[in-house]
Amino acid sequence: MIPNRKDLIGAIILIFFLATPQTAVKAVSQSELPEDENASVNATHNVTLLVSDWDGEHFLSGLNISIYDSNNSLILNGISNDTGCLSIKLEKGSYLVVVKANDKIVGYQELYVNESKTVIIRVQAYALKVTCVDQEENGIGGAVVLLYNLVRDFNETGINEEWHLISLAKTNSNGTAFFHSIWNGTYKIVVESGRKIGERILEVNESKHITIKCNRTSLKINIVTSTERPLSNASVLLQDSTGRVFLRDYTDEKGFVQFNSVYVDNYTIFVDWSGVEVFSGTINTGLNRNLKIRVSVFEVSLRITGLFGEPLPYSKVVLSKRISGRYISDIRELEADRNGFITFLLPPGTYEISCVSGMYLGKISVNLFDNYSGVVQCNLHPNVWILLFFVSLPLSILSLLLERSKLRRSLEYRRYQNMLLKLESMYNNGLVEYRIYRKLKEEYETKIMELGGRKRR
Template sequence: MRNKLRTVLSLVFLVILSAGLTLKLGGFSPTQKATLEAYIPTGRSALVRQNEGSKFNVTLWITDWDGTIPFGNLNVTVYDLSGEQIVSELSDELGYVSLKMDPGSYIVLVMTGNRTVGYQAINVSRSGVFNIRTWAYDLNLTLTDEYDRPLKGHVVFLFDQIAPQAPGEYLVITERVGRLVGKAGTDMNGTVRFFGVWNGTYRIRVTDGESVGDYVLSIHGPTSTTLKCIKVDLTLSLISGSGSPVGNATVQVRGGMGHLLLEGKTDEDGRVEYKNLYALEDVYYVSAQYGPRLITHEPINITEGWDFTITCWSYNLTVKCVDQEGDPLPNHFVFLHDQLIFFTPTNFTVNNETGPLVNWTRTDEDGLAFFEDLWNGTYRVRVMGGELIGVVDVNLQESTTLVVKCNKTYLVLRFITELGEPLRNVTISMYNSGGHLTFRGSPDPDGYIKLDGVYLDNYTVVAEMFEREVWSGIINVYKSRVWEIRCPVFTLTLQFVDPFGNPLPRARVILSKRMTYGAHLSFTLELKTDDNGYISYSLPSGVYEISCSYGIYYGSIVVTLDSEYFSVIKCNPHMSFWLMVAFVSFPLVIFTLILERQKLKKPFKIRKYRNVLLKLESMYENGLVDYQLYRKLREEYEAKLMELGGREVR
């Protein structure tokens, strides 16, 4: 700090000397001024040229700028040109500081507390009095009404708006009333005077006991000004961009120098009133805050009226959500987030992360979402459709329509066989990059799967037939929306006919796929032939068993399917038919054979009995048999012949 002060003092002194001082240096004659010019530094050795071994009695008299009003109890510090402090004393009640000083050039710095109120270069070449003029000036104010008539009997308060922080550093108080440094009443001419006012910024408050008005003035020299005081009842009405009242907003009214003069909150009708005011300026600046956000800043001219309607910085935002092809996305959620982080109403930054939620709504059938009366600023629009599909930041400075191109599109998949025929009897599963199932279904009769509202992503597609994968791969939706997928599937066409070549309509066909490692079947289908005895089916490559049953007919075939296949299958009577026939006919054959045997034995018996009768006749005729035995045996044999039907009745 000390080195900084040295540098500042040296620069100040050099500037004053190089510009050719015209100020009256206290106690200096024209001859002394000429001597001072001879001491413009050309090096450290040139600072003191005479009276090196003597000290002079030097008196510093601290006064106002006009040199008429002395100031006591001020801190007076003397520095040499290198910035080294020589002495520091307080001025007495008459404004004097008595010192013994070596000849040379010096800078005198005058302070009250931490406030610098003057500095001056002096050249000591003999004893004498130096008038050190501070930056204290006379302030003359004249108050008039709107018709330029003087306002007498008014009280004027003078507030110092400067807040010193450190030597050479200070703040200007703008948000509140500073320290009261003066109070006086106007005379018959409406004039009031303040003497010895330090340079700086002051708030002037005028009142007649009922009306009050403030005015801010910067003083950097003797000042005389006329203030026109107009009595007003000021009414401010705040409305949004759509005309709705803005309630509970903090309203501030500032003067031309940016100092806060009035403050209040709007009621539910958006109004704030300030009664019994003195307007000391024509133009004021009205600002309003809603929370930490500045929502309007607008000048008002008191000469044009006292009732003002102020439209705040609120706008309507229309969000149009479309997919990658520009088609609207209805019934999607749209979230609106405030991205501004406020440190003060005028000091803020844009949040890189998603800010607090302001509002949300759904899109209509045209994909439009409406947000009304949004404060100006930066917002983040997030569109959700199951997941986040669109994010856009918008700096809202006027009513606007924002088009959000969302991460949604359409997808067309066509599944075909090796020959390009539509593939229908296949199950399609689709997984997103996160591994989640997003679709499962089958193609239409033309082999198409058409999906809307698909997220842009890389999808894994798996095609299965009979619970066996026939194709799998990754579909890049970023690259293309239409994909044709050729699967290793072939058409098996068979015609079933009877032994005479006639087609077997509506025959029952069993189709089974063999596992590659054995004779076990991996799946089985039951089909029906058409009216011409045909079946046609798309199948993945493999070994298949096909059998057909139609009444007594049966046929089967084993097919190794690795290309398109066609064959005519001749069905013959089934073995079971022959077994059944044999089982049913065997008893009949046996019975028939038995019957036929009986029929074959009867002629032999007839012949036998006839031969016996002939032999019996011969023996009777030869007298070998008596008559009774003959007659008895003859009757028995004739009775047998009659039973066998071998004898005619005599």
């Protein structure tokens, strides 16, 4: 019959106890002792066993405590209470104290009793401190640390090994998690933060502080235009290797965006600006964590002038984008400086740029696939021409009427003058009587005076 492994371990401990010279106890019969010593042997003493971890910082409850006498006989069995104590009565003599946790021997100690006392029994329970850091050695706060124990099951077919979860803890702001009273053995530590980011297998035979560098890092991206000008308010989207949208943020005024909780993985980066995708590409955060990306955004410089090339200060500039031959609604409204200059950024595409300054209006179309510089010459606004037409038309008609009236008066004046001269000639030739001549002459002269003239006498 194959002996049980636990019995073998117990036997080894008992053999160790019996083989230790300083703990060997010679059996003495009561008949060989003096009478007063017989009384001392039969007396019992109050002994308090206090079970602690190996460092003596924590007292352990719920542990099975077995006490063997010098004849290797089990004389007492008990469980440590909430404070790690077990109070017993023992006669004077030598004993072996064996401590078990779930049938596993975790500690033993030789004990000689000759008086009442408190004895601290140290067991193989250790403190384990785990610090989780990212690739830049910064602590990862809020990560979950799972502790697995390797359990070996011996059977006729061999050894079966399984990992059993025994505890978990959350890291503090410094990235550290604490485990107390860990028995000696083989353990696996798994670190999770959204997904598994670190793992370590270790043997615990003393109190330890270990550091696990996890598969998490920070990613800093600088977005610039084709002229190295920082691109602010650009949308930066990260898509992980499974195709899921992982993170999204916007660049600051210097064109920077930083992601502080990025797994080491392959990512696809999409950069959008003004509603247009201006860049897409892939990166490996395990190789490159500080990127500078030059995107397809171009610089447009314009000078706004009037009919004769004079600058139009503080002109209003309206940008519209053409899609499939049509212009969508205005996408931006800007203003030129006091010299009529303006510079702005645009993604690739076809745009209509309209400029307005008082009664001036100008418009150009630009197919933008590179940096652009040009002049927008403005003409009078069509509304001004319409206004001038409607204002000048009544004046023109009035002027024509006045001119016609003036011309008619002039013709009438000349006609009456000719009639007066003809009347004078007929009177001088005796063809008209004086009475008729005098009457007609007065009528003609009166009419000529009304029309703006007077006959010289």
